[in-house]
Amino acid sequence: MKMTEMKTKNKCRRIRAWLYSTISRSFGPEANWLNDHIMRCPRCQRRLVSCGKVNLALSFMKSQPHELDLLMRANTQTIAVLKHSLRSELKAQKLETKLPEPKMLERYSKYGHSLVNLAACIVILLLMKIGVFSSMGQFHNQGQRVMKQYYARQVGEDLADEVFPKDTKPPSSSNYRGFTNA
Amino acid sequence: MGELTLMFSKAISYGSVWDYAASESVVESQRWILSTMQKYGQELVTLLWRILGNEQDVCDAYQDTFLQLAHFEGGQKPDNVKAYVFRVANNVAISMLRRRIAEKNRLPMAITSSKSISSPVKELNSKYLQETLRECITQLPEHLRDVVTLRDLAELSYAQIGKILGISGATARVYRCKAIQLLAVWMNKEE
Numbered sequence: 001m002k003m004t005e006m007k008t009k010n011k012c013r014r015i016r017a018w019l020y021s022t023i024s025r026s027f028g029p030e031a032n033w034l035n036d037h038i039m040r041c042p043r044c045q046r047r048l049v050s051c052g053k054v055n056l057a058l059s060f061m062k063s064q065p066h067e068l069d070l071l072m073r074a075n076t077q078t079i080a081v082l083k084h085s086l087r088s089e090l091k092a093q094k095l096e097t098k099l100p101e102p103k104m105l106e107r108y109s110k111y112g113h114s115l116v117n118l119a120a121c122i123v124i125l126l127l128m129k130i131g132v133f134s135s136m137g138q139f140h141n142q143g144q145r146v147m148k149q150y151y152a153r154q155v156g157e158d159l160a161d162e163v164f165p166k167d168t169k170p171p172s173s174s175n176y177r178g179f180t181n182a
Numbered sequence: 183m184g185e186l187t188l189m190f191s192k193a194i195s196y197g198s199v200w201d202y203a204a205s206e207s208v209v210e211s212q213r214w215i216l217s218t219m220q221k222y223g224q225e226l227v228t229l230l231w232r233i234l235g236n237e238q239d240v241c242d243a244y245q246d247t248f249l250q251l252a253h254f255e256g257g258q259k260p261d262n263v264k265a266y267v268f269r270v271a272n273n274v275a276i277s278m279l280r281r282r283i284a285e286k287n288r289l290p291m292a293i294t295s296s297k298s299i300s301s302p303v304k305e306l307n308s309k310y311l312q313e314t315l316r317e318c319i320t321q322l323p324e325h326l327r328d329v330v331t332l333r334d335l336a337e338l339s340y341a342q343i344g345k346i347l348g349i350s351g352a353t354a355r356v357y358r359c360k361a362i363q364l365l366a367v368w369m370n371k372e373e
Contacts, residue, residue, distance in 0.1 A: 050366035057315035057369070058334045060308040066231045066240070073237070074227055074244040075219060081245060082252065083212065091216045100224050 071100050215252055218263050225336060226271050232335040233275040233319075235312065243278055247271040265346040268338075272331050280320050318368040326361035329354050 025031065038044050067073075075095040079087055086092060144164060151160035226247065230240040247270045251260075260266040319327060325347075332343045333354070340351035340358075347354065 046370065047366065050370040051362060053311065053369055054315065054362055054365045057308075057311040060312050061232045061235070061315065061335065062337075064232070064235065064312070066227075066237060070231065070237055070240060071224055071227045074241045075223060077241045078219065078245045078248045081249060082215065086212055086216065089213070089216060091213070091220065095216065095219055095223070098220075098223070100227075 068099060072096065072098055212252065212257060214259050214263070215248065218251065218267060219248060222264060222267055226267060229268070229331065229336040230271060230275050233272070233316070233331060234279060235316070239275075239278055239282075243271060243274045246274045250274075262345070265348075268332065268336065268346050269328070272328060276320055276327065276331075279316055283317055283320060314369055315365065318365050321368065322361055322364060326357050326364065329357040330361040330365070333358050 027034075038048065075098060079092050079096060082092070148160050148164040151163055223244075226244060227240060230243045231237070234240055234243065247267055250270050251263075251267060254260055254266070319330060322330065328347055329343060332338050332346060333340070338346070340354045343349075343354045344351040349357075
Protein backbone atom coordinates (compact mmCIF):
# COMPACT_ATOMS: atom_id res chain seq x y z
CA MET A 1 0.00 0.00 0.00
CA LYS A 2 2.76 2.36 1.02
CA MET A 3 4.82 1.47 -2.03
CA THR A 4 1.97 2.34 -4.41
CA GLU A 5 1.41 5.60 -2.56
CA MET A 6 5.09 6.46 -2.85
CA LYS A 7 5.06 5.63 -6.57
CA THR A 8 2.00 7.83 -7.14
CA LYS A 9 3.64 10.68 -5.23
CA ASN A 10 6.81 10.41 -7.28
CA LYS A 11 4.78 10.38 -10.47
CA CYS A 12 2.88 13.47 -9.34
CA ARG A 13 6.16 15.20 -8.56
CA ARG A 14 7.58 14.35 -11.97
CA ILE A 15 4.44 15.59 -13.72
CA ARG A 16 4.50 18.81 -11.72
CA ALA A 17 8.15 19.43 -12.58
CA TRP A 18 7.50 18.65 -16.24
CA LEU A 19 4.45 20.95 -16.33
CA TYR A 20 6.38 23.78 -14.72
CA SER A 21 9.33 23.50 -17.10
CA THR A 22 7.05 23.19 -20.16
CA ILE A 23 4.95 26.18 -19.16
CA SER A 24 7.95 28.34 -18.36
CA ARG A 25 9.59 27.29 -21.66
CA SER A 26 6.45 28.11 -23.66
CA PHE A 27 5.12 31.13 -21.81
CA GLY A 28 7.99 32.44 -19.70
CA PRO A 29 9.96 35.60 -20.44
CA GLU A 30 12.56 33.62 -22.35
CA ALA A 31 10.09 31.89 -24.69
CA ASN A 32 11.18 32.12 -28.32
CA TRP A 33 7.85 33.30 -29.70
CA LEU A 34 7.79 36.09 -27.09
CA ASN A 35 11.31 37.23 -27.95
CA ASP A 36 10.46 37.16 -31.68
CA HIS A 37 7.34 39.21 -31.07
CA ILE A 38 9.16 41.81 -28.98
CA MET A 39 11.86 42.12 -31.61
CA ARG A 40 9.22 43.06 -34.19
CA CYS A 41 6.68 44.97 -32.05
CA PRO A 42 7.61 48.61 -31.33
CA ARG A 43 4.68 48.98 -28.90
CA CYS A 44 5.87 46.13 -26.70
CA GLN A 45 9.42 47.44 -26.95
CA ARG A 46 8.29 50.83 -25.70
CA ARG A 47 6.40 49.19 -22.82
CA LEU A 48 9.39 47.12 -21.83
CA VAL A 49 11.70 50.10 -22.01
CA SER A 50 9.40 52.20 -19.83
CA CYS A 51 9.07 49.39 -17.26
CA GLY A 52 12.86 49.16 -17.23
CA LYS A 53 13.02 52.91 -16.71
CA VAL A 54 10.73 52.67 -13.67
CA ASN A 55 12.90 49.92 -12.21
CA LEU A 56 16.02 51.96 -12.94
CA ALA A 57 14.58 55.01 -11.19
CA LEU A 58 13.59 52.87 -8.21
CA SER A 59 17.14 51.51 -8.02
CA PHE A 60 18.51 55.06 -8.13
CA MET A 61 16.21 56.03 -5.27
CA LYS A 62 17.30 53.03 -3.24
CA SER A 63 21.00 53.49 -3.86
CA GLN A 64 21.07 57.18 -2.92
CA PRO A 65 22.97 57.43 0.39
CA HIS A 66 22.07 59.83 3.20
CA GLU A 67 24.20 61.28 5.99
CA LEU A 68 25.12 58.77 8.68
CA ASP A 69 23.62 60.90 11.44
CA LEU A 70 20.20 61.33 9.83
CA LEU A 71 18.51 58.88 12.21
CA MET A 72 20.12 60.64 15.16
CA ARG A 73 18.94 64.05 13.97
CA ALA A 74 15.41 62.79 13.26
CA ASN A 75 15.21 61.22 16.72
CA THR A 76 16.53 64.37 18.40
CA GLN A 77 14.04 66.59 16.57
CA THR A 78 11.17 64.28 17.46
CA ILE A 79 12.10 63.77 21.10
CA ALA A 80 12.35 67.55 21.53
CA VAL A 81 8.59 67.86 21.00
CA LEU A 82 7.56 64.95 23.22
CA LYS A 83 6.47 65.38 26.85
CA HIS A 84 9.23 66.51 29.22
CA SER A 85 8.94 63.34 31.30
CA LEU A 86 9.60 61.24 28.20
CA ARG A 87 12.47 63.45 27.10
CA SER A 88 14.38 62.81 30.31
CA GLU A 89 14.13 59.02 29.91
CA LEU A 90 17.38 57.12 29.47
CA LYS A 91 16.00 55.47 26.34
CA ALA A 92 15.35 58.89 24.83
CA GLN A 93 18.93 59.94 25.47
CA LYS A 94 20.17 56.76 23.82
CA LEU A 95 17.94 57.39 20.79
CA GLU A 96 19.39 60.87 20.41
CA THR A 97 22.82 59.38 19.81
CA LYS A 98 21.72 56.33 17.85
CA LEU A 99 23.43 55.60 14.55
CA PRO A 100 22.06 53.22 11.90
CA GLU A 101 23.12 49.64 12.44
CA PRO A 102 23.33 46.96 9.78
CA LYS A 103 20.70 44.25 9.98
CA MET A 104 21.54 40.93 11.60
CA LEU A 105 21.66 39.18 8.21
CA GLU A 106 23.93 41.84 6.72
CA ARG A 107 26.19 41.72 9.76
CA TYR A 108 26.69 37.98 9.65
CA SER A 109 26.59 37.50 5.88
CA LYS A 110 30.40 37.65 5.69
CA TYR A 111 30.57 34.58 7.93
CA GLY A 112 28.03 32.73 5.81
CA HIS A 113 30.60 31.01 3.61
CA SER A 114 32.73 29.86 6.54
CA LEU A 115 29.62 28.65 8.39
CA VAL A 116 28.56 26.57 5.39
CA ASN A 117 32.06 25.06 5.21
CA LEU A 118 32.04 24.31 8.93
CA ALA A 119 28.61 22.67 8.68
CA ALA A 120 29.83 20.56 5.75
CA CYS A 121 32.88 19.45 7.76
CA ILE A 122 30.71 18.51 10.74
CA VAL A 123 28.36 16.52 8.51
CA ILE A 124 31.30 14.67 6.93
CA LEU A 125 32.75 13.90 10.37
CA LEU A 126 29.39 12.62 11.60
CA LEU A 127 28.96 10.46 8.52
CA MET A 128 32.45 9.09 9.00
CA LYS A 129 31.81 8.40 12.66
CA ILE A 130 28.48 6.68 12.03
CA GLY A 131 28.96 5.06 8.65
CA VAL A 132 32.64 4.23 8.24
CA PHE A 133 33.30 3.06 11.76
CA SER A 134 30.17 0.92 12.02
CA SER A 135 31.05 -0.83 8.75
CA MET A 136 34.61 -1.26 10.02
CA GLY A 137 33.20 -2.96 13.14
CA GLN A 138 31.04 -5.26 11.00
CA PHE A 139 34.00 -6.05 8.79
CA HIS A 140 36.12 -6.93 11.85
CA ASN A 141 33.42 -9.17 13.33
CA GLN A 142 32.94 -11.05 10.10
CA GLY A 143 36.70 -11.48 9.70
CA GLN A 144 36.92 -12.87 13.22
CA ARG A 145 34.09 -15.31 12.53
CA VAL A 146 35.78 -16.56 9.35
CA MET A 147 39.07 -16.98 11.19
CA LYS A 148 37.33 -18.90 13.98
CA GLN A 149 35.63 -21.19 11.45
CA TYR A 150 39.01 -21.81 9.79
CA TYR A 151 40.67 -22.63 13.12
CA ALA A 152 37.73 -24.83 14.11
CA ARG A 153 38.11 -26.81 10.89
CA GLN A 154 41.89 -27.07 11.16
CA VAL A 155 42.62 -27.53 14.89
CA GLY A 156 39.26 -28.33 16.41
CA GLU A 157 36.37 -26.47 18.04
CA ASP A 158 37.86 -26.34 21.56
CA LEU A 159 41.07 -24.65 20.55
CA ALA A 160 39.23 -22.21 18.30
CA ASP A 161 36.96 -21.26 21.25
CA GLU A 162 40.05 -20.64 23.32
CA VAL A 163 41.66 -18.43 20.71
CA PHE A 164 38.43 -16.60 19.93
CA PRO A 165 36.35 -16.54 23.12
CA LYS A 166 32.58 -16.01 22.66
CA ASP A 167 32.34 -12.95 24.92
CA THR A 168 34.81 -11.00 22.83
CA LYS A 169 33.25 -7.57 22.36
CA PRO A 170 33.30 -5.94 18.97
CA PRO A 171 35.97 -3.27 18.90
CA SER A 172 34.92 0.32 19.60
CA SER A 173 35.45 3.08 17.05
CA SER A 174 38.30 4.49 19.16
CA ASN A 175 40.33 1.39 18.38
CA TYR A 176 40.34 2.36 14.75
CA ARG A 177 41.74 5.83 15.14
CA GLY A 178 45.26 4.64 14.75
CA PHE A 179 44.19 2.58 11.80
CA THR A 180 42.52 5.46 9.98
CA ASN A 181 45.40 7.80 10.74
CA ALA A 182 47.80 5.26 9.31
CA MET B 183 -1.57 82.52 60.65
CA GLY B 184 0.97 79.83 61.47
CA GLU B 185 -1.63 77.13 60.87
CA LEU B 186 -2.52 78.65 57.54
CA THR B 187 1.15 78.63 56.44
CA LEU B 188 1.47 75.02 57.55
CA MET B 189 -1.65 74.02 55.64
CA PHE B 190 -0.43 75.90 52.57
CA SER B 191 2.98 74.23 52.66
CA LYS B 192 1.30 70.82 53.11
CA ALA B 193 -0.95 71.51 50.14
CA ILE B 194 2.08 72.40 48.05
CA SER B 195 3.92 69.24 49.05
CA TYR B 196 0.84 67.07 48.31
CA GLY B 197 0.50 68.85 44.99
CA SER B 198 4.07 68.17 44.02
CA VAL B 199 3.69 64.53 45.03
CA TRP B 200 0.55 64.35 42.91
CA ASP B 201 2.34 65.99 39.94
CA TYR B 202 5.24 63.59 40.32
CA ALA B 203 2.87 60.60 40.42
CA ALA B 204 1.01 61.90 37.37
CA SER B 205 4.22 62.44 35.37
CA GLU B 206 5.40 58.95 36.37
CA SER B 207 2.16 57.47 35.08
CA VAL B 208 2.52 59.45 31.82
CA VAL B 209 6.04 58.09 31.39
CA GLU B 210 4.81 54.60 32.11
CA SER B 211 1.89 54.87 29.70
CA GLN B 212 3.83 56.50 26.85
CA ARG B 213 7.16 54.72 27.09
CA TRP B 214 6.07 52.52 24.19
CA ILE B 215 6.52 55.53 21.87
CA LEU B 216 10.24 55.47 22.55
CA SER B 217 10.31 51.70 22.06
CA THR B 218 8.53 52.13 18.72
CA MET B 219 11.08 54.75 17.74
CA GLN B 220 13.88 52.41 18.66
CA LYS B 221 12.34 49.46 16.82
CA TYR B 222 11.15 51.04 13.57
CA GLY B 223 13.09 54.31 13.49
CA GLN B 224 15.76 53.14 11.10
CA GLU B 225 13.31 51.59 8.64
CA LEU B 226 11.12 54.68 8.76
CA VAL B 227 14.03 57.02 8.10
CA THR B 228 15.07 54.88 5.12
CA LEU B 229 11.53 54.92 3.74
CA LEU B 230 11.16 58.68 4.22
CA TRP B 231 14.55 59.39 2.72
CA ARG B 232 13.74 57.38 -0.38
CA ILE B 233 10.36 59.05 -0.81
CA LEU B 234 11.49 62.60 -0.09
CA GLY B 235 15.19 62.68 -0.93
CA ASN B 236 15.75 65.65 1.39
CA GLU B 237 17.17 65.32 4.90
CA GLN B 238 15.29 68.22 6.53
CA ASP B 239 12.01 66.96 5.07
CA VAL B 240 12.81 63.49 6.42
CA CYS B 241 13.27 64.88 9.95
CA ASP B 242 10.02 66.84 9.69
CA ALA B 243 8.03 63.89 8.37
CA TYR B 244 9.50 61.63 11.08
CA GLN B 245 8.54 64.13 13.76
CA ASP B 246 5.00 64.44 12.35
CA THR B 247 4.63 60.66 12.32
CA PHE B 248 5.56 60.25 15.97
CA LEU B 249 3.49 63.24 17.05
CA GLN B 250 0.46 61.67 15.39
CA LEU B 251 1.32 58.41 17.13
CA ALA B 252 1.59 60.13 20.52
CA HIS B 253 -1.81 61.79 20.04
CA PHE B 254 -3.57 58.75 18.62
CA GLU B 255 -6.97 58.58 20.36
CA GLY B 256 -5.75 60.59 23.33
CA GLY B 257 -2.46 58.80 23.81
CA GLN B 258 -3.74 55.25 23.29
CA LYS B 259 -1.46 52.63 21.77
CA PRO B 260 -2.72 51.45 18.36
CA ASP B 261 -3.41 47.71 17.98
CA ASN B 262 -0.80 47.36 15.23
CA VAL B 263 1.84 49.99 15.91
CA LYS B 264 4.01 49.01 12.95
CA ALA B 265 1.10 49.30 10.51
CA TYR B 266 0.14 52.64 12.00
CA VAL B 267 3.59 54.25 11.85
CA PHE B 268 4.32 53.00 8.34
CA ARG B 269 0.99 54.21 6.97
CA VAL B 270 1.23 57.57 8.69
CA ALA B 271 4.85 58.09 7.62
CA ASN B 272 3.92 57.20 4.06
CA ASN B 273 0.98 59.61 3.99
CA VAL B 274 2.93 62.43 5.60
CA ALA B 275 5.78 62.00 3.13
CA ILE B 276 3.47 61.93 0.12
CA SER B 277 1.67 65.09 1.31
CA MET B 278 5.03 66.85 1.71
CA LEU B 279 6.11 65.68 -1.71
CA ARG B 280 2.90 66.96 -3.29
CA ARG B 281 3.39 70.33 -1.63
CA ARG B 282 6.95 70.48 -2.88
CA ILE B 283 5.93 69.61 -6.44
CA ALA B 284 3.16 72.22 -6.37
CA GLU B 285 5.67 74.84 -5.21
CA LYS B 286 8.09 73.82 -7.92
CA ASN B 287 5.38 74.06 -10.57
CA ARG B 288 4.55 77.59 -9.44
CA LEU B 289 8.10 78.70 -10.23
CA PRO B 290 8.70 80.17 -13.69
CA MET B 291 9.91 77.71 -16.36
CA ALA B 292 13.30 79.41 -16.69
CA ILE B 293 14.28 78.54 -13.12
CA THR B 294 13.39 74.85 -13.40
CA SER B 295 16.37 73.71 -15.41
CA SER B 296 15.51 70.06 -16.02
CA LYS B 297 12.99 70.85 -18.78
CA SER B 298 15.70 72.33 -20.92
CA ILE B 299 17.85 69.18 -20.95
CA SER B 300 17.70 67.21 -24.17
CA SER B 301 15.94 63.85 -24.09
CA PRO B 302 18.80 61.26 -24.29
CA VAL B 303 20.70 63.05 -21.56
CA LYS B 304 17.53 63.14 -19.45
CA GLU B 305 17.20 59.41 -19.63
CA LEU B 306 20.62 58.94 -18.10
CA ASN B 307 20.17 61.67 -15.55
CA SER B 308 19.50 59.86 -12.30
CA LYS B 309 18.19 62.96 -10.54
CA TYR B 310 15.73 63.66 -13.32
CA LEU B 311 14.54 60.04 -13.31
CA GLN B 312 14.08 60.08 -9.54
CA GLU B 313 12.16 63.34 -9.55
CA THR B 314 9.91 62.15 -12.37
CA LEU B 315 9.20 58.92 -10.56
CA ARG B 316 8.44 60.79 -7.34
CA GLU B 317 5.96 62.98 -9.20
CA CYS B 318 4.32 59.94 -10.75
CA ILE B 319 4.12 58.12 -7.42
CA THR B 320 2.19 61.02 -5.88
CA GLN B 321 -0.39 60.68 -8.67
CA LEU B 322 -1.03 56.98 -8.05
CA PRO B 323 -4.25 55.90 -6.34
CA GLU B 324 -3.68 55.40 -2.61
CA HIS B 325 -3.95 51.58 -2.58
CA LEU B 326 -1.38 51.21 -5.37
CA ARG B 327 0.91 53.91 -4.01
CA ASP B 328 1.07 52.34 -0.55
CA VAL B 329 2.11 49.00 -2.01
CA VAL B 330 4.80 50.50 -4.23
CA THR B 331 6.35 52.56 -1.46
CA LEU B 332 6.25 49.76 1.09
CA ARG B 333 7.53 47.13 -1.33
CA ASP B 334 10.10 49.04 -3.37
CA LEU B 335 11.21 51.79 -1.02
CA ALA B 336 10.76 50.24 2.44
CA GLU B 337 11.69 46.81 1.06
CA LEU B 338 9.07 44.96 3.09
CA SER B 339 7.85 41.52 2.08
CA TYR B 340 4.40 41.08 0.50
CA ALA B 341 3.24 39.28 3.65
CA GLN B 342 4.30 42.23 5.82
CA ILE B 343 2.66 44.69 3.41
CA GLY B 344 -0.51 42.63 3.52
CA LYS B 345 -0.57 42.87 7.30
CA ILE B 346 0.08 46.62 7.28
CA LEU B 347 -2.57 47.41 4.67
CA GLY B 348 -5.07 44.74 5.71
CA ILE B 349 -4.98 42.88 2.40
CA SER B 350 -3.58 39.51 1.33
CA GLY B 351 -0.02 39.11 0.10
CA ALA B 352 -1.29 38.05 -3.33
CA THR B 353 -3.42 41.20 -3.61
CA ALA B 354 -0.39 43.29 -2.70
CA ARG B 355 1.54 41.58 -5.49
CA VAL B 356 -1.22 42.36 -8.02
CA TYR B 357 -1.41 45.99 -6.86
CA ARG B 358 2.35 46.38 -7.25
CA CYS B 359 2.21 45.02 -10.79
CA LYS B 360 -0.59 47.45 -11.71
CA ALA B 361 1.28 50.32 -10.09
CA ILE B 362 4.45 49.63 -12.06
CA GLN B 363 2.47 49.49 -15.32
CA LEU B 364 0.82 52.82 -14.56
CA LEU B 365 4.13 54.40 -13.56
CA ALA B 366 5.73 53.14 -16.77
CA VAL B 367 3.00 54.72 -18.90
CA TRP B 368 3.13 58.01 -17.00
CA MET B 369 6.91 58.21 -17.05
CA ASN B 370 6.84 57.83 -20.82
CA LYS B 371 4.29 60.63 -21.10
CA GLU B 372 6.43 62.92 -18.94
CA GLU B 373 9.06 63.02 -21.67
